[in-house]
Amino acid sequence: MKLPETSEWVLHAAAVIAQLPSGATVSAAQLSEHFGVPGPYLSKQLAKLVRSGILTGSTGPRGGFRLARIPERISILDLVAAVDGAADPYVCRELRQQGRGAARPEDCTQPCALAAVMRDAHEAWRESLSAVSLADIVAGLPAGVVDKNRRLLG
Amino acid sequence: MKLPETSEWVLHAAAVIAQLPSGATVSAAQLSEHFGVPGPYLSKQLAKLVRSGILTGSTGPRGGFRLARIPERISILDLVAAVDGAADPYVCRELRQQGRGAARPEDCTQPCALAAVMRDAHEAWRESLSAVSLADIVAGLPAGVVDKNRRLLG
DNA sequence: GGCGTTATACTCGGATACCACGTGTCCGAGTACCCCCGG
DNA sequence: CCGGGGGTACTCGGACACGTGGTATCCGAGTATAACGCC
Numbered sequence: 001m002k003l004p005e006t007s008e009w010v011l012h013a014a015a016v017i018a019q020l021p022s023g024a025t026v027s028a029a030q031l032s033e034h035f036g037v038p039g040p041y042l043s044k045q046l047a048k049l050v051r052s053g054i055l056t057g058s059t060g061p062r063g064g065f066r067l068a069r070i071p072e073r074i075s076i077l078d079l080v081a082a083v084d085g086a087a088d089p090y091v092c093r094e095l096r097q098q099g100r101g102a103a104r105p106e107d108c109t110q111p112c113a114l115a116a117v118m119r120d121a122h123e124a125w126r127e128s129l130s131a132v133s134l135a136d137i138v139a140g141l142p143a144g145v146v147d148k149n150r151r152l153l154g
Numbered sequence: 155m156k157l158p159e160t161s162e163w164v165l166h167a168a169a170v171i172a173q174l175p176s177g178a179t180v181s182a183a184q185l186s187e188h189f190g191v192p193g194p195y196l197s198k199q200l201a202k203l204v205r206s207g208i209l210t211g212s213t214g215p216r217g218g219f220r221l222a223r224i225p226e227r228i229s230i231l232d233l234v235a236a237v238d239g240a241a242d243p244y245v246c247r248e249l250r251q252q253g254r255g256a257a258r259p260e261d262c263t264q265p266c267a268l269a270a271v272m273r274d275a276h277e278a279w280r281e282s283l284s285a286v287s288l289a290d291i292v293a294g295l296p297a298g299v300v301d302k303n304r305r306l307l308g
Numbered sequence: 309g310g311c312g313t314t315a316t317a318c319t320c321g322g323a324t325a326c327c328a329c330g331t332g333t334c335c336g337a338g339t340a341c342c343c344c345c346g347g
Numbered sequence: 348c349c350g351g352g353g354g355t356a357c358t359c360g361g362a363c364a365c366g367t368g369g370t371a372t373c374c375g376a377g378t379a380t381a382a383c384g385c386c
Contacts, residue, residue: 002368003155003243004330011268012249027358036253041332047360059358060340076271089157095166096299099190101306107298113291114165117230121282128275137267144261145250152255156329158369181319195371201321213319214379 001089003080006045009037010083011076013046017055018071018138019149025064026153034152045083052082071138077129090118155243157234160199163191164237165230167200169295171209172225172288173303179218180307188306199237206236225292231283244272 013031020026028046032039046065049055054074055065067074092115096103167185174180182200186193200219203209208228209219221228246269250257 001155001157001238001243002241002245005245005247006331007244008247008249008268015268016255025358029358032253034253034255035249036256037249038332040334043359044332044361050359057359058340059338059360061342061355061357062340063358065359076268084155087156089155090161091156091159093159093162095162095189095191099188101170101188101302102190103296103299103302107296110296113294114162114169114230117283117286117291121279124282125275125279128278129271132271137271140267142257142261142264145257148255148257160370179319183319192371194373197320198322198371204320211320212379213321213377215316215318215381216379217319219320 003084006041007080007083009035009042010045010049010079013042014049014054014067014074014079014134015137015141016149016153017065017067018074018134019146020066020153023066024153025058025062025066027064030064030152049079049082052078054078054082067134071134074134075130076132076134076137077126079134080129088119088122090115090122092118157238160195161234161237163189163196164199164203164233167196168203168208168221168228168233168288169291170303170307171219171221172228172292173300174220174307177220178307179212179216179220181218184218184306203233203236206232208232208236221288225288228288229284230286230288230291231280233288234283242273242276244269244276246272 012035016031016034017026028043029039031046032042035042046055046057050057050065053068056068057063057065092112094108094112096112097105097108166189170185170188171180182197183193185200186196189196200209200211204211204219207222210222211217211219246266248262248266250266251259251262
């Protein structure tokens with residue numbers, strides 16, 4: 001079980017975008033330079049955030065990305081789910097009802113206990129990620145980093 | 155982010171093995187018939203459980219697998235970690251210190267806040283899985299399933 | 309009849325191909341800006 | 348000097364190859380069993 005490496009890119013990129021002055025935008029090329037990652041591939045990931053309604057993208061000169069809503073209402077879970085999908089990593093294929101030892105349907109009125117445990121764990125993971133907003137991340141950045149970003153974005 | 159499909163196999167197989175009479179064993183071939191999954195591949199996964207110290211495997215006729223310790227002391231996390239590894243799905247590559255906008259080392263005295271959030275979420279997932287033991291799963295099985303397994307294992 | 313030896317059949321364990329998803333790249337459609345020209 | 352039109356350059360968005368890890372399979376090493384022959 002592993003998240004795409006681009007998850008980290010998207011999280012850091014969103015943190016930078018959140019520091020933009022109101023109305024300003026930043027391009028994928030600028031961000032790729034900022035982080036030292038492949039530009040076109042980063043652009044591909046940011047497009048996912050646009051499709052998820054987290055960012056809005058504008059084309060043309062002075063175009064780029066900006067947040068679609070205030071950072072207080074963007075959770076880390078929103079970002080991770082946008083780039084990786086919201087599906088549960090464990091999928092129950094009803095193994096108990098297959099093969100020679102298949103359980104009879106009348107014994108399967110309750111959902112599979114193992115699937116329930118895995119689902120609860122995933123829910124705990126989601127809760128933990130949704131408890132932190134992008135604004136919380138930005139608020140915790142060291143002053144030096146904020147200054148550096150301000151210079152980039154200004 | 156997704157778990158190997160074999161995670162489900164291992165969880166169900168462990169639940170069956172936990173119902174074995176004391177001292178008895180069950181072979182990978184029996185289990186693969188029971189669940190309708192490829193035998194050699196299942197054997198490969200069970201070998202991981204042996205390496206993790208959850209099962210013990212004996213060769214020869216009447217050989218097979220049995221639990222290495224009581225099911226109360228085997229958590230779902232133990233099983234999942236054995237088959238998928240215990241690594242955090244999110245790996246922090248210190249993106250903040252790379253590229254043109256790299257933060258200075260003196261601004262990175264604190265660990266990356268994003269990595270910390272992801273780590274906490276993973277820890278919540280692990281806690282949730284470690285709270286349930288194999289004995290809990292077996293105790294919750296319907297009576298019909300237990301009977302069916304008893305007939306298989308007896 | 310009891311015991312040692314041998315042959316056997318069955319088990320796990322690791323080494324070997326195949327395939328899908330993430331990774332990396334490219335090019336095209338669309339748009340706001342800027343310059344130029346005319347009034 | 349001011350307004351309109353066209354060209355331009357820049358942006359995002361989706362379509363196209365490549366590599367790594369999961370999936371599936373096989374065969375070999377090792378061992379408890381069972382039969383067999385001998386004492």
